[in-house]
Amino acid sequence: MDTKQFGEELKQSGFAFYTGVPCSFLKNLINYAINDCEYVGATNEGDALAIASGAYLAGKHPVVLMQNSGLANAVSPLVSLNYTFRIPLLGFVSLRGEPGIPDEPQHELMGQITTRLLDLMEVSWAYLSSDIAEAKDQIQQAIQVIQQNRPFFFVVKKGIFQEEILRTQELKPASNPFKQRKNASDQLPRRYEALATIQSLTDNNTVQLATTGKTGRELYEIKDIAGNFYMVGSMGCISSIGLGLALSKKDKDIIVIDGDGALLMRMGSLATNGYYNPPNMLHILLDNNAHDSTGGQKTVSDNIDFIEITAACGYTKSIYVHNLEQLKSSIMEWKKEKNLTFLHLKISPGSKKDLARPHIKPYEVKDRLRLFLKSGTSSQ
Known part of the structure; x- marks a missing residue:
């Protein structure tokens, strides 16, 4: 799927604030977010959820990006911040370790339990389609859940997004504190x-x-x-x-x-x-x-x-x-x-x-x- 086209669909629906931790399956969507939206890089996935929650309090519609291994890092805020305070957001989690697909050994178990973990946390989810027309419909389905003050996650399999070249990023040198x-x-x-x-x-x-x-x-x-x-x-x-x-x-x-x-x-x-x-x-x-x-x-x-x-x-x-x-x-x-x-x-x-x-x-x-x-x- 054309990454930029998908990103622009999200932007038209109000999703222009991104935060997260990189994953190779999501790199092209992350590159789009850095290039064309507001993106905050977090040190871990739980912090990303908290950053997104702060943006939501301010009236924005935040997006969180993470690898499924990092979903374990995000459990605490998902179940005690987003659930408890009824703070919705749109999430993208990769499916590393998908059963039947060769991957690194550290992804094996999480690949088997990613969707079950989302179910246990009462997080609505769907496998993101690689067809842009279907993906547009899925965005609207996600919005319906978010409007009920609940998070919605897209589970992203390998190869969903077309290449998006990351533009040169400017470093922010720290001043003398x-x-x-x-x-x-x-x-x-x-x-x-x-x-x-x-x-x-x-x-x-x-x-x-x-x-x-x-x-x-x-x-x-x-x-x-x-x-x-x-x-x-x-x-x-x-x-x-x-x-x-x-x-x-x-x-x-x-x-x-x-x-x-x-x-x-x-x-x-x-x-x-x-x-x-x-x-x-x-x-x-x-x-x-x-x-x-x-x-x-x-x-x-x-x-x-x-x-x-x-x-x-x-x-x-x-x-x-x-x-x-x-x-x-x-x-x-x-x-x-x-x-x-x-x-x-x-x-x-x-x-x-x-x-x-x-x-x-x-x-x-x-x-x-x-x-x-x-x-x-x-x-x-």
Whole structure:
């Protein structure tokens, strides 16, 4: 099938934002996306789904591309982000290891279970036809599923797409980052106090994305507003959602509130964030050296220099903040200057007693945020 013609059909249906991880079966569609659409290259397939979900929150119709071996990497966000929040997207997954077709040994099992895995995750799918007329009809079938707030995946066999030559890609050299390392003792405020400080600076132009666990629950208890997004599940995906949202909604201030356990789980996302470098994104790490929501087990964050890592990944500013006053002043400075910025604040372990869970359902949080991003008002 003519790859460009198929891509243009997708574009006419509103699908012009792509993200994913390369596969040889999909290389021609990926090349088309890089050449003619907006494409964000992710470090892994789970991050790609989160980036696409952020773009969806901003009102776009995202496409995710992956090899079927990477479908295993995407299980967590598919079942706990896209399913739970009812976030739809269009996916393309290759069928490496198709039974009866010689392939590399690492694809053998996944080739046998790819479609069964999609079925288990309640993801609608179809084998993509190589006939352009049939493929056009399949796109419309996919749209019907997506309109029901459900993902739809095309399973792509070998040789479906005609050659699409990749144009020369321009590299984005990183500028000299600004780094401010630890130079004083830590105040170690409670997470609730840090969140209250962050919340006090919000306005109708701000979106706050809180990582899974008690971070989102405490932010909800401080003040529930339409510009807040409370992650459940999909641990480690919050900054990738922020990236997709920041790239797609450049007129909004996107504040990502992360935890050390979550960030350590998907540190590759830092490289993607730094490369695409949205100036309207602020990434705040509240680091208590613990998995607080599961009983306080220690993380390895004490051994990690997040300031050096984020600077090396391309963040424009990486700042260690020692107390709530510095946290507040750094947020205010970011709002004025607008550079991709990372703030690292050490906090004390533990959480607010008798902490409630949000009374609003995850998909209601999603619907409310999309309406806020469309209307620009945060009235409750």
